[in-house]
Amino acid sequence: MLSKGVITGENRTVRKLNDKAVQLSEAEGYGVAWLHDLRFSDGTIEIDLRGRDVKQGSFLGIAFHGVSKDTCEAIYFRPFNFLATDSAQRSHMVQYVFENQYGWERLRNEHPGVYEGLVSPAINPGAWFHVKIEVKGKVIKVYTTNSNTPCLVVNSLNAFHEGKLGLWVGNTSPGDFANLTVRRK
Incomplete structure (x- = not known):
């Protein structure tokens, strides 16, 4: 779906890796590559991601x-924290945000431990x-590699419940994305 669909980047360019x-x-800054003609409200999104093990350089x-x-919800990961030994870093592996009203910093300060969490079992940060x-x-559940237990469960902070779907990367971060499937309800 990714390499065949039309994708437009906001603050990013998109390069095909394979089929x-x-x-x-x-x-600099965060960016999104939107998938054309794909609107999403309720359903399931599955994808394979690959970041890198670079502190503060992989979101x-x-x-x-x-x-x-600047107006979207996102679930994102910090792969550089996947193998962290510090408990504070480990608790910041997966994050929900509603750009630009509820960024990670505001959510961490106003609702510590609610909109971000730990990924278990541990994942290789470069794989x-x-x-x-x-x-x-309003309920969003996030699961990672072969886990039946969600690593994050949050309530949406967005008043709108439909919109575009895209690939999200954070400040100074590249990212690899594969095998996207979307099942809408």
Whole structure:
């Protein structure tokens, strides 16, 4: 779906890696590559992601219910924290945000431990890992590689419940994305 669909990047360029995978470029600020003609409200998003083990240099995930990169919800991962031994870093592996109203810093300060969490079992920070995001009404559940237990469960902070779907990368981060499947309810 990724390499065959039309994708437009906001603050990123998109490069085809193979028939099932694309890479978003590295740049200052965060960016989103939107999938054309794909609107999403409720359902399940599954994708394989590959970041890198570079401290503060690998943030990647999925944007949904989007209007633009500055108005969307996102679930993203910090692979550089996947093998962290510090408990504070370990608790910041997966994050929900609603750009630009509820960024990670505001959510961490106002709701510590609610909109971010730990990924278990541990994942190699430079390897591909599988992500499943279930959106049902206001409830968002996030699962990673072969786990039946969600690593994050949050309530949406977005008043709008439909919008564009895209690939999300954070400040100075590139990202690899493959095998996207979307099941809408």
